[in-house]
Amino acid sequence: MSERNLTLSTGCKDGFPIFIGYFPTAMAFGLVVKNLGLRLWEAVLFSVTNFAGSGQFLAASLIGSGAFLAELFISVLLINLRYTFMGAEVARRLEDGITGMKRALIAHGTTDEVFSISLMNPGRLPASYMAGLELTSYAGWVSGTALGFLVGLVLPPALQLAVGVTIYAMFSSLLAQEFRKKGIKVLLIAAISAGTHSVLTLLLGVKIGWSFVVSMLLASFIGSLIIREDV
Amino acid sequence: MKTFVVPILVSALATFIPRVIPYWVSFLDKLPPLLSRMLRLLPIAAFGPLIFPGVFLDYVPHLYSGFAGISAAFILAYFKGGMILPILSSIVVTYLALLLGA
Numbered sequence: 001m002s003e004r005n006l007t008l009s010t011g012c013k014d015g016f017p018i019f020i021g022y023f024p025t026a027m028a029f030g031l032v033v034k035n036l037g038l039r040l041w042e043a044v045l046f047s048v049t050n051f052a053g054s055g056q057f058l059a060a061s062l063i064g065s066g067a068f069l070a071e072l073f074i075s076v077l078l079i080n081l082r083y084t085f086m087g088a089e090v091a092r093r094l095e096d097g098i099t100g101m102k103r104a105l106i107a108h109g110t111t112d113e114v115f116s117i118s119l120m121n122p123g124r125l126p127a128s129y130m131a132g133l134e135l136t137s138y139a140g141w142v143s144g145t146a147l148g149f150l151v152g153l154v155l156p157p158a159l160q161l162a163v164g165v166t167i168y169a170m171f172s173s174l175l176a177q178e179f180r181k182k183g184i185k186v187l188l189i190a191a192i193s194a195g196t197h198s199v200l201t202l203l204l205g206v207k208i209g210w211s212f213v214v215s216m217l218l219a220s221f222i223g224s225l226i227i228r229e230d231v
Numbered sequence: 232m233k234t235f236v237v238p239i240l241v242s243a244l245a246t247f248i249p250r251v252i253p254y255w256v257s258f259l260d261k262l263p264p265l266l267s268r269m270l271r272l273l274p275i276a277a278f279g280p281l282i283f284p285g286v287f288l289d290y291v292p293h294l295y296s297g298f299a300g301i302s303a304a305f306i307l308a309y310f311k312g313g314m315i316l317p318i319l320s321s322i323v324v325t326y327l328a329l330l331l332g333a
Contacts, residue, residue: 049243059242076245082274087253107251162326165300168286169321172301173308175278194279212280219276224269
């Protein structure tokens with residue numbers, strides 16, 4: 001992107017493709033948590049307070065399996081650790097003088113997509129631009145959740161089961177994109193964690209949250225030994 | 232009726248903490264390289280257990296319906312990129328596989 005005047009409205013414009021991308025995924029989330037027994041306002045509260053794709057789907061499946069709160073906390077924290085790296089980049093690029101509450105709100109809106117789009121701009125990032133970008137994405141995520149929940153009330157069960165594949169499809173598409181960018185090692189790391197998780201939960205009866213944590217740490221540790229360059 | 236507010240807020244906290252930290256402290260440059268690489272690989276390592284074995288177990292007794300769907304998504308995402316088309320195609324493929332009893 002070339003140098004442009006970054007305002008609330010350019011932020012909204014840049015956020016629009018994110019809105020479109022989030023909407024169906026959020027609908028799937030609304031559908032999933034409806035089937036877990038959440039009420040509409042709880043589904044919306046989930047998306048309003050979390051605003052994180054993979055983290056929310058993971059939390060939902062852990063809640064569904066009756067995980068302890070400590071398992072939930074640590075698993076969700078680990079999967080969201082990537083935001084620490086993304087936030088570090090965005091924070092470095094913010095205009096001076098953005099403090100306190102504004103900073104906290106910008107942090108809350110730092111998703112994978114907001115991170116990529118905002119950093120395509122060459123210069124410093126004003127708070128108004130970040131507000132436009134993040135609020136548009138947020139609107140897609142929250143409204144999609146509500147609509148998905150409502151659609152779940154009328155969708156026939158067979159179709160609901162098919163729509164449930166959306167979560168897995170989202171992760172599998174993300175994995176395919178990482179694979180294309182970074183090569184076969186990506187698939188190897190995912191295979192190690194998938195295999196470990198399957199063995200721990202299915203054969204050894206380890207609780208799903210802890211098994212998730214152990215498989216993630218093991219696979220990324222092995223990955224960090226075999227991948228030397230930065231990914 | 233059971234309420235889910237507590238786990239929802241625990242999950243929110245586990246999301247907000249890693250997000251907000253870098254806006255106040257910068258420590259990432261000081262980590263040992265091995266640890267820093269490991270942390271960066273966590274999201275990739277997360278994909279495995281997020282997909283398996285759930286994508287099979289959710290569809291018992293039609294064990295392969297979900298897997299057929301995500302395979303379609305994987306292939307489309309690899310060659311075409313994006314998320315919307317792969318996700319929609321996975322719904323269609325899974326639905327057809329369920330109808331065929333896969």
